[in-house]
Amino acid sequence: REMLQGDLAVGRVIARPFVGELGSFERTRNRHDYALTPTGPIIMDDLVKNGYDSIGVGKIYDIFAGKSVLETYKMEDNIDGMNITLDLCDKDFNGLCFVNLVDFDMIYGHRNDVDGYAKAFADFDKQLGEMLPKLREDDIVIITADHGCDPSTPSTDHSREYVPMLIFGDKIKAGVDLKTRNTFADIGKTIADIFEIDSEIPGESFYGKVKK
Numbered sequence: 215r216e217m218l219q220g221d222l223a224v225g226r227v228i229a230r231p232f233v234g235e236l237g238s239f240e241r242t243r244n245r246h247d248y249a250l251t252p253t254g255p256i257i258m259d260d261l262v263k264n265g266y267d268s269i270g271v272g273k274i275y276d277i278f279a280g281k282s283v284l285e286t287y288k289m290e291d292n293i294d295g296m297n298i299t300l301d302l303c304d305k306d307f308n309g310l311c312f313v314n315l316v317d318f319d320m321i322y323g324h325r326n327d328v329d330g331y332a333k334a335f336a337d338f339d340k341q342l343g344e345m346l347p348k349l350r351e352d353d354i355v356i357i358t359a360d361h362g363c364d365p366s367t368p369s370t371d372h373s374r375e376y377v378p379m380l381i382f383g384d385k386i387k388a389g390v391d392l393k394t395r396n397t398f399a400d401i402g403k404t405i406a407d408i409f410e411i412d413s414e415i416p417g418e419s420f421y422g423k424v425k426k
Contacts, residue, residue: 323363
């Protein structure tokens with residue numbers, strides 16, 4: 215991490231340990247991300263500055279180098295991450311809970327494990343069903359990704375840049391088609407709009423299109 219600064223700066227260095235023998239290496243879960251401190255505005259900065267909570271589950275703290283992540287929870291796998299999230303749904307907080315379920319990418323997508331990916335998706339769907347009754351009237355959930363990692367493609371690399379985005383809650387209209395957005399930053403801008411705070415995040419809020 216110290217080498218890749220200044221003119222050689224890269225956003226994130228991933229330490230990803232493996233075990234096994236040549237030809238049959240297997241990733242461990244002891245991954246650690248060494249990220250640069252964000253160089254531009256992030257929504258957690260805006261939330262914290264305005265007195266809101268900022269909670270990270272999974273590698274959120276690592277990705278943002280801890281910046282404006284006031285409370286962090288490590289997780290063992292997707293199921294553990296969702297169990298932590300379910301517990302947080304019972305907690306009285308006012309702000310953002312930012313959850314990263316890395317197994318879809320790390321364990322199944324990059325390993326071209328279609329069956330494992332499908333099972334992980336079914337497990338998540340089940341836990342999402344457990345979460346819905348816990349949501350309060352003013353809770354809003356956004357489900358998205360940072361890239362595609364289709365396990366059925368020939369390559370083990372990321373398969374696309376366009377990502378899905380679902381938003382729902384009691385205050386959100388059903389069936390609104392937001393089309394293809396110009397930038398992922400629209401989500402951050404929308405979160406700022408939901409909390410009625412100013413933000414320098416580039417992008418356009420779509421909250422006005424989906425709120426009831």
